Amino acid sequence: MVASKSAKASWAFSCAKASFSTAHVGIGNAEGPVVSLGSWKALPQRKNSMSSTFVDFLHSADADNIPDEMLGLARKWMLDLLGVAVGGTDTKLSRVICNHAAEHFGSGHRKAHMIFDGRLVSPSGAALAGGMTIDALDAHDGHKLTKGHVGCGVLPALLAFSEAEKVMDDRAFLASLVVGYEIGTRAGIALHRTASDYHTSGAWISIAAAALGARVMGLDTTKTREAIGIAEYHGPRSQMMREIDHPTMVKDGSGWGAMAGVSAAYLAADGFTGAPAITVEGDDVADLWGDFGQTWRIAEQYFKHFPICRWAQPPVQAVLDLKDAYNLTSRDVETIEITTFHQSKRLATRAPKTTEEAQYSTAYPTAVAMVRGQVTPEDIMEGSFDDPEIQRLAAGMTITENEAYNAAFPANRISSVTLKLNDVRKLVSGDTEAKGDPEVPVTLAEVSAKYHAYADPRLGVTHAVALERAVNQLGNGGGLDTLFELIFVPSQ
Numbered sequence: 001m002v003a004s005k006s007a008k009a010s011w012a013f014s015c016a017k018a019s020f021s022t023a024h025v026g027i028g029n030a031e032g033p034v035v036s037l038g039s040w041k042a043l044p045q046r047k048n049s050m051s052s053t054f055v056d057f058l059h060s061a062d063a064d065n066i067p068d069e070m071l072g073l074a075r076k077w078m079l080d081l082l083g084v085a086v087g088g089t090d091t092k093l094s095r096v097i098c099n100h101a102a103e104h105f106g107s108g109h110r111k112a113h114m115i116f117d118g119r120l121v122s123p124s125g126a127a128l129a130g131g132m133t134i135d136a137l138d139a140h141d142g143h144k145l146t147k148g149h150v151g152c153g154v155l156p157a158l159l160a161f162s163e164a165e166k167v168m169d170d171r172a173f174l175a176s177l178v179v180g181y182e183i184g185t186r187a188g189i190a191l192h193r194t195a196s197d198y199h200t201s202g203a204w205i206s207i208a209a210a211a212l213g214a215r216v217m218g219l220d221t222t223k224t225r226e227a228i229g230i231a232e233y234h235g236p237r238s239q240m241m242r243e244i245d246h247p248t249m250v251k252d253g254s255g256w257g258a259m260a261g262v263s264a265a266y267l268a269a270d271g272f273t274g275a276p277a278i279t280v281e282g283d284d285v286a287d288l289w290g291d292f293g294q295t296w297r298i299a300e301q302y303f304k305h306f307p308i309c310r311w312a313q314p315p316v317q318a319v320l321d322l323k324d325a326y327n328l329t330s331r332d333v334e335t336i337e338i339t340t341f342h343q344s345k346r347l348a349t350r351a352p353k354t355t356e357e358a359q360y361s362t363a364y365p366t367a368v369a370m371v372r373g374q375v376t377p378e379d380i381m382e383g384s385f386d387d388p389e390i391q392r393l394a395a396g397m398t399i400t401e402n403e404a405y406n407a408a409f410p411a412n413r414i415s416s417v418t419l420k421l422n423d424v425r426k427l428v429s430g431d432t433e434a435k436g437d438p439e440v441p442v443t444l445a446e447v448s449a450k451y452h453a454y455a456d457p458r459l460g461v462t463h464a465v466a467l468e469r470a471v472n473q474l475g476n477g478g479g480l481d482t483l484f485e486l487i488f489v490p491s492q
Contacts, residue, residue, distance in 0.1 A: 050225040050281055057292040058179060058211050058224065063171040063475055066178050071475055073298050074177040076447050077141050079471045080303065081134055081151050082115075082487065083451035086458050087307070087377045088136035089116050089491045091355055093249045097132040101125035110164040110266075113488035115156060123160040127209065127262045130156025131202075131255030137377060138251075138359040139307035139454070143300055144410050144437075146188025147240070148201030150208065150301065153258035154180035157209035159487070160262055161216040168480045170473075176212055178298055184208030185297035186288045190279040193288075198240045202253025206235030206261035207277060213265020223268045230274030231264035244309075244346050247360035303436035303447065306375040311344040312362040313434035314415035319369045322419055322427050330371040330389050334422050337398040338366065340415040341405040350394045355381050366417075367393035377454060458491040 063071060088094050098117045105125025112126035113119065115133065134140055134152045142149045158176055162168070187204040210231035214224040238253045264274070279285060306313055315338045322328065338344075344362050352358035358365070358380040365375045367390045378384060405414045417429040436442050448468065455464040467486040474483070 050221070050228065050276075051286075051289055053292055054183075054280065054289050055221050055224060058183065058215055059218075061175055061179050061292075063175045066175050067296075070178050070296050070298055071174055073301075074174055074181070075471055075474055076444055077151050077181070077298070077301060078155060078177060078474070079451050079468060080447050081140055081155050082467065082471065083454040084137050084139045084307075085115055085130065085134045086464075086491050087139065087454040088133040089458065090377070090381065091133075091136040093136040093251070093356070094129075094133040096249070097255065098129045101129040105129075112160040112163045113484075115159065115487050116489065116491040118488055118490045123164040123266070124259045124262045126160040126163075127153070127157045128255045128259035130159065131205075131258040132251070133255075135251045135254045136249075136355075137307050137454075138309055139304045139377070139450075141301045141303055142310055143185050143188065143297070144302065144413070145192070145300075146185055146201070146204070147192065147198065147410050148188055148204075148252060149254060150181050150184035150188070150201070150205065152252070153201065153205035153254040153261070154184050154208050154212065156255075157258045157262050158212050158216075159484075161213050161265070162480060163484065163488075165216050167216050170478055170480050170483070171475050173480055174475045176215055179215065180208050180212050181298035181301070182292060182296070183211045185300065187279060190282075190285040190288050194279055194282065194284060195237075197237070200236065200238040200240045200243070200251075200253030200257075202236040202238060202255070202257025202260070204235065204279070205254055205257040206231040206264065207280065209258045209261020210264040210268075211261075213262055214268070217265065217269055219265070219269060225275045225277075226273050227265045227268035228275070228277040228280055230267055230272060231261045232277035232279060233274050234260040234264060236260065241343075241346065244343070244360055245348070247349065247354070247356040249356060251356065300438050302434075302438055303442040305435055305446075305450070306365065307377050307380055308359050308361070308365045308375060309347055310434060311341070311413060312347050312360075312365055314344070314413055314432050315340060315362060315366045315417050316369045316375055317434050318415060318417035318429035318432035319366055319419075320373065321432065322417065322429055323370060323373060326427060328370075328419070328421075330393060332421050332423075333370060333393065333419050335396045335398065335420045336366060336370065336393055337400070337418040337420065338362065338415060339400045339402045339405070339417075341409045341413065342401050343409065344413070344415060345399050345401050348399075350397070351391065352380075352385055353382075358385070362399060363394040363397045364390070366397065367391075460492065 098114050101121045102119045105121045107120050107122050111120045112123045114126050114129040131153045140152050187207040191204045210227040214227045236253045236256045347360050347362040349357040349361040350363040368375050368379045371389050414431050419427040470483040
């Protein structure tokens with residue numbers, strides 16, 4: 001695997017509990033690409049306590065000791081998330097959850113705005129609405145081994161905490177976003193390692209959200225540990241494959257997990273107890289939490305070119321490659337045959353009636369790609385489902401499971417496509433993975449183009465350009481006022 005370019009960092013954590021020295025750039029391992037910046041050594045911990053490595057990284061990592069490359073990735077993923085959030089406001093899911101938050105999560109002493117809505121609610125309500133609005137359009141970044149999405153819950157939780165606690169330091173905000181990715185990704189891998197069922201992102205993003213609350217509020221070690229424990233316990237252990245088989249608005253649970261994490265931090269601050277978090281403190285996951293500063297998990301996120309489940313994207317890409325290579329139209333194609341992995345095959349809806357069913361489908365977006373040469377947010381909205389040519393190809397599609405592809409999952413998501421043409425030819429794609437994986441990182445220009453495709457029609461070009469500029473300037477010391485003014489307003 002290809003590791004991301006590293007920058008040297010100098011860590012100065014408090015209490016002299018750990019030591020760090022800059023070193024080399026590592027290469028990939030079984031759990032993803034590694035960006036190694038040194039040798040990290042933590043002192044032995046007493047039992048039934050949270051690792052000082054975890055606590056020190058959470059509370060002491062900042063924009064001065066996080067490598068510039070990682071801060072740049074935080075800006076990149078934030079821009080993408082905001083574009084997806086704007087697009088998500090077009091969905092019924094977003095409208096329902098924002099109205100729900102306004103009605104049932106009213107603000108008290110602490111207040112936060114819902115993103116691209118503008119109404120004030122509690123911080124927990126803002127995190128809920130923001131996480132579910134982003135999740136409403138399945139186009140946000142993700143991570144292979146978590147089989148889920150970190151930024152979707154982390155960003156709205158951080159926005160809510162920052163506004164509610166009036167912490168307007170943009171450098172601290174940017175560093176906190178990196179910290180959220182680092183903790184959230186590890187929490188997801190840890191849960192998959194230790195639990196037999198496949199849970200949604202909300203089950204573990206709650207831990208990252210609570211950690212950010214402890215960081216923003218400056219909770220001490222004891223209350224930080226309680227916050228993480230409460231979040232793990234209250235995080236929604238929702239079954240992902242149930243949602244795959246029956247797609248509805250509950251989606252990936254990210255909003256509920258963000259809400260649970262925000263609530264956990266405030267509960268801990270008030271003296272509520274909930275430690276330990278076994279997916280953080282367990283011996284069987286200690287390796288995941290001991291490599292802060294060596295393995296940068298934010299560099300392992302993938303980018304989505306299409307607003308559909310990642311598992312459906314390899315066959316979509318394969319069809320687009322064949323269509324372009326042979327200058328085909330859908331009328332040239334009699335049938336499409338897909339060979340893929342089990343989870344991709346489980347995305348079984350062929351004739352969606354809702355956007356959720358379209359986003360959690362392999363056949364439908366593959367047919368869209370063949371007919372329209374793209375898959376955009378408009379293509380997976382309810383107004384696009386009655387195209388007879390798309391219906392023909394989706395209904396006649398053959399989807400077969402391949403054991404080699406199953407064995408490669410989740411580190412690699414592979415599919416192949418055979419197009420049976422009307423002139424009796426067969427065109428075969430070969431093994432195909434979706435574009436945007438961290439091994440071949442997406443460019444900032446590609447992220448920007450997608451952002452504008454999603455944001456410009458709803459915010460207007462002037463607003464969208466100003467928001468992109470504000471994101472790109474994060475870390476320059478200008479504060480968060482301009483950013484918040486641009487985010488906490490209704491989309492058109």
